[in-house]
Amino acid sequence: MLKTLIVGASGYTGAELANYIHRHPCMNITALAVSAQSTDAGKLISDLHPQLKGRVDLPLQPLLEVSEFAAAADVVFLATAHEVSHDLAPLFLQAGCVVFDLSGAYRVNDTAFYHTYYGFTHQHPALLEQAVYGLAEWQSAKLKEAKLVAVPGCYPTAAQLALKPLIDNSLLTPEQWPVINAISGVSGAGRKAALSNSFCEVSLQPYGIFTHRHQPEISAHLGTEVIFTPHLGNFARGILETITCRLKPGVSQTQVAQAFSEAYADKPLVRLYEKGVPALKNVVGLPYCDIGFAVQDEHLIMVAAEDNLLKGAAAQAVQCANLRFGFHETESLI
Numbered sequence: 001m002l003k004t005l006i007v008g009a010s011g012y013t014g015a016e017l018a019n020y021i022h023r024h025p026c027m028n029i030t031a032l033a034v035s036a037q038s039t040d041a042g043k044l045i046s047d048l049h050p051q052l053k054g055r056v057d058l059p060l061q062p063l064l065e066v067s068e069f070a071a072a073a074d075v076v077f078l079a080t081a082h083e084v085s086h087d088l089a090p091l092f093l094q095a096g097c098v099v100f101d102l103s104g105a106y107r108v109n110d111t112a113f114y115h116t117y118y119g120f121t122h123q124h125p126a127l128l129e130q131a132v133y134g135l136a137e138w139q140s141a142k143l144k145e146a147k148l149v150a151v152p153g154c155y156p157t158a159a160q161l162a163l164k165p166l167i168d169n170s171l172l173t174p175e176q177w178p179v180i181n182a183i184s185g186v187s188g189a190g191r192k193a194a195l196s197n198s199f200c201e202v203s204l205q206p207y208g209i210f211t212h213r214h215q216p217e218i219s220a221h222l223g224t225e226v227i228f229t230p231h232l233g234n235f236a237r238g239i240l241e242t243i244t245c246r247l248k249p250g251v252s253q254t255q256v257a258q259a260f261s262e263a264y265a266d267k268p269l270v271r272l273y274e275k276g277v278p279a280l281k282n283v284v285g286l287p288y289c290d291i292g293f294a295v296q297d298e299h300l301i302m303v304a305a306e307d308n309l310l311k312g313a314a315a316q317a318v319q320c321a322n323l324r325f326g327f328h329e330t331e332s333l334i
């Protein structure tokens with residue numbers, strides 16, 4: 001049994017991790033941690049997230065001495081803000097833990113990127129070099145050796161799963177950047193209260209136009225520029241992305257379908273649609289990314305849908321852990 005610590009357990013992705021790890025046959029939860037100053041310290045996670053009642057009735061402990069928590073854990077999931085993960089990951093790694101970080105702190109190997117898009121100076125370039133980007137379907141070999149896994153952002157997961165088979169097969173014309181229009185539910189912003197996320201303020205609106213940190217994350221890992229426009233929708237969870245691309249002259253619908261089926265034939269958490277396109281209601285609460293597409297002449301429109309908290313975060317983190325430790329890829333997920 002792998003002794004597993006979840007830091008940031010009271011948050012949305014932390015609670016989803018607790019649900020998955022609790023039912024994992026080869027991992028058990030040794031502690032659930034929140035910040036040293038947390039007003040939730042001492043409460044049961046199941047009092048904050050009653051879906052866990054009778055299953056995970058464990059207390060949330062303040063992270064006072066990292067070394068004490070690290071000594072009792074083999075595996076640590078950091079479901080914490082970027083700056084917090086940036087500081088905690090090296091401490092747990094030094095103590096010999098394998099770290100799965102759900103934040104953006106170790107996703108892009110470029111310190112200037114952190115200065116521009118995250119507003120802090122990255123202090124650990126050696127760890128940026130060492131971190132494995134956990135886009136699970138594409139990284140199974142590297143994950144087997146990983147000590148630090150940077151789990152991709154929610155929007156980048158769906159965007160890359162849709163675009164990567166086409167880019168790797170050189171099916172897209174380089175003259176037109178793929179255009180990704182994405183809508184997320186409000187849980188994407190985390191559990192902490194904020195006016196911009198409150199019920200009467202949220203409707204349907206784009207944000208971060210040309211400036212969102214996920215645009216460079218997607219571009220860096222795909223090796224191609226993209227236009228990325230996120231939108232906030234008035235629903236709790238789920239991400240739907242409509243991605244418009246231009247195919248190279250002569251590329252057929254059959255070639256597109258073949259690229260997808262070759263990439264994902266043996267990948268159980270990516271579901272390809274032969275007819276129709278995905279909808280949020282088919283993925284919310286589930287660990288899948290669903291992908292469908294349509295072709296007209298040289299124009300390709302893809303639709304990718306996932307639960308931002310699951311395939312966009314906690315489920316992909318556990319999928320990475322399964323691949324890292326040689327468990328079945330979907331263990332505890334489906």
Ligand SMILES: NC(=O)C1=CN([C@@H]2O[C@H](COP(=O)(O)OP(=O)(O)OC[C@H]3O[C@@H](n4cnc5c(N)ncnc54)[C@H](OP(=O)(O)O)[C@@H]3O)[C@@H](O)[C@H]2O)C=CC1
Binds near residue numbers: 009078188190192
């Ligand atoms: N929500 C989403 O859809 C996705 C989120 N992510 C990323 O995953 C991470 C977690 O997101 P999410 O679950 O939404 O966040 P939440 O805001 O819901 O939860 C954050 C958690 O971190 C805890 N925390 C805050 N400061 C510290 C600290 N110094 N030490 C230990 N724990 C701390 C909070 O508890 P307290 O403040 O009480 O201590 C809380 O438990 C973020 O980096 C986010 O960007 C990635 C993909 C998708």
Ligand SMILES: CC(=O)N[C@@H](CCC(=O)OP(=O)(O)O)C(=O)O
Binds near residue numbers: 102186312
């Ligand atoms: C709706 C909403 O606010 N979404 C978040 C994305 C959360 C996420 O997955 O990304 P990171 O881990 O990179 O923070 C945002 O746009 O900042």
